[in-house]
Amino acid sequence: MKIPMSSPDLTAAERQAVMEVINTPILSLGPRVVEFEKAFCEYTGAKYAVAVNSGTAGLHLCVRAAGIGAGDLVITTPFSFVASTNALLFENAIPIFVDVDPLTGNINPEQAVQAARDLAAGGKAARKWLPRKTPKASGKASVGKLKAILPVDVFGQPAEMDPLTDTARELGLTVIEDSCEAIGALYKGRKAGTFGDFGIFAFYPNKQMTTGEGGLVITDNERAANFMRALRNQGRAPGDTWLSHTYLGYNYRLDEMSAALGLAQMKRLDEMVSKRATVAGWYTECLAGIPGIEAPKVAASTTRMSWFVYVIRLAKELERGDLAKRLEARGVPVRPYFLPIHLQPYMQERFGYEAGDFPITEDLGERGVAVPFSGVMTREQVEYVCDALRQETSR
Numbered sequence: 285m286k287i288p289m290s291s292p293d294l295t296a297a298e299r300q301a302v303m304e305v306i307n308t309p310i311l312s313l314g315p316r317v318v319e320f321e322k323a324f325c326e327y328t329g330a331k332y333a334v335a336v337n338s339g340t341a342g343l344h345l346c347v348r349a350a351g352i353g354a355g356d357l358v359i360t361t362p363f364s365f366v367a368s369t370n371a372l373l374f375e376n377a378i379p380i381f382v383d384v385d386p387l388t389g390n391i392n393p394e395q396a397v398q399a400a401r402d403l404a405a406g407g408k409a410a411r412k413w414l415p416r417k418t419p420k421a422s423g424k425a426s427v428g429k430l431k432a433i434l435p436v437d438v439f440g441q442p443a444e445m446d447p448l449t450d451t452a453r454e455l456g457l458t459v460i461e462d463s464c465e466a467i468g469a470l471y472k473g474r475k476a477g478t479f480g481d482f483g484i485f486a487f488y489p490n491k492q493m494t495t496g497e498g499g500l501v502i503t504d505n506e507r508a509a510n511f512m513r514a515l516r517n518q519g520r521a522p523g524d525t526w527l528s529h530t531y532l533g534y535n536y537r538l539d540e541m542s543a544a545l546g547l548a549q550m551k552r553l554d555e556m557v558s559k560r561a562t563v564a565g566w567y568t569e570c571l572a573g574i575p576g577i578e579a580p581k582v583a584a585s586t587t588r589m590s591w592f593v594y595v596i597r598l599a600k601e602l603e604r605g606d607l608a609k610r611l612e613a614r615g616v617p618v619r620p621y622f623l624p625i626h627l628q629p630y631m632q633e634r635f636g637y638e639a640g641d642f643p644i645t646e647d648l649g650e651r652g653v654a655v656p657f658s659g660v661m662t663r664e665q666v667e668y669v670c671d672a673l674r675q676e677t678s679r
């Protein structure tokens with residue numbers, strides 16, 4: 285047997301929706317994107333939704349709309365997919381990492397709150413949160429002011445948002461919630477992505493729902509939404525012609541085929557999130573009792589988990605690299621998940637990070653393994669993976 289790492293969950297309805305678009309001449313800047321955005325406003329209760337062609341693009345637009353620029357400080361997590369930090373680097377902002385909660389892998393709320401207070405106060409208290417090196421920002425002091433908090437809902441589980449939004453309100457900070465892994469999840473009964481000034485979702489084929497490539501921002505801020513609409517369309521403000529550009533913008537537009545696919549997937553979102561929960565349940569059941577393997581944990585505040593990936597933690601003695609090779613040979617691909625952002629080569633070079641700077645993140649990074657996972661996996665496939673894990677970890 286060969287098990288895929290992930291698979292999209294597509295039906296005849298999705299194929300039909302894409303075909304309908306291809307049979308019209310309007311492949312971009314058409315009605316599907318507008319409908320897709322409307323569906324997201326209805327689903328999340330947000331006033332505005334701005335569809336884009338990746339989650340990374342969505343994050344970048346939020347950074348621009350929040351006015352975060354060179355040298356500005358943003359509190360975020362080193363245990364994430366790199367895009368959450370890269371969006372800050374695109375504008376030469378400085379990510380201020382704090383370590384994570386060992387249970388969930390989400391940003392540690394006490395540390396984030398402490399960092400926010402210290403950085404807002406400035407001076408000596410602030411210094412201990414800064415990276416060893418801070419690159420010179422052109423024409424500005426290299427270290428600016430604290431502007432925002434950017435938590436990430438890791439693996440489909442919402443970050444502990446209440447203390448973060450309370451502190452942000454108190455200190456006048458923007459909250460950008462990276463919910464690219466958590467569409468459909470609930471935190472204390474409320475939908476992931478709806479807690480900050482901005483929430484971002486992503487639709488790469490391994491996510492809970494897909495548009496091929498794609499992403500979307502929700503916000504209640506009308507000015508920010510209009511600005512993001514202009515930026516995604518090469519900086520064209522309302523009234524600009526095709527070749528006039530009020531702002532420095534990008535091509536971050538979502539095409540009509542992708543939007544149609546997304547609309548069809550939206551209609552099945554609850555069903556797909558439930559199917560993923562069933563598969564996760566099978567894993568948790570089959571993995572119980574295998575020595576050296578810890579199943580993922582769900583916090584009490586997560587009233588609905590929206591499983592993005594299923595990441596187990598291995599005991600250190602299990603030698604992850606060797607185990608991965610033996611599993612691969614049996615048709616079971618696995619991936620280390622995540623490799624900490626602060627230890628990526630470009631981050632070490634730019635900010636001087638070293639191993640040991642964020643010990644919980646590094647521990648999770650060393651022991652975390654994503655196993656094959658999707659809503660279309662069968663129980664037989666899950667059992668095959670678990671049997672392979674049981675046998676290969678006991679050798």
Ligand SMILES: *Cc1c(COP(=O)(O)O)cnc(C)c1O
Binds near residue numbers: 364464465486488
């Ligand atoms: C998937 C993901 C993104 C966005 O990824 P794209 O490939 O650009 O759509 C951003 N942040 C996190 C945490 C993600 O998992």
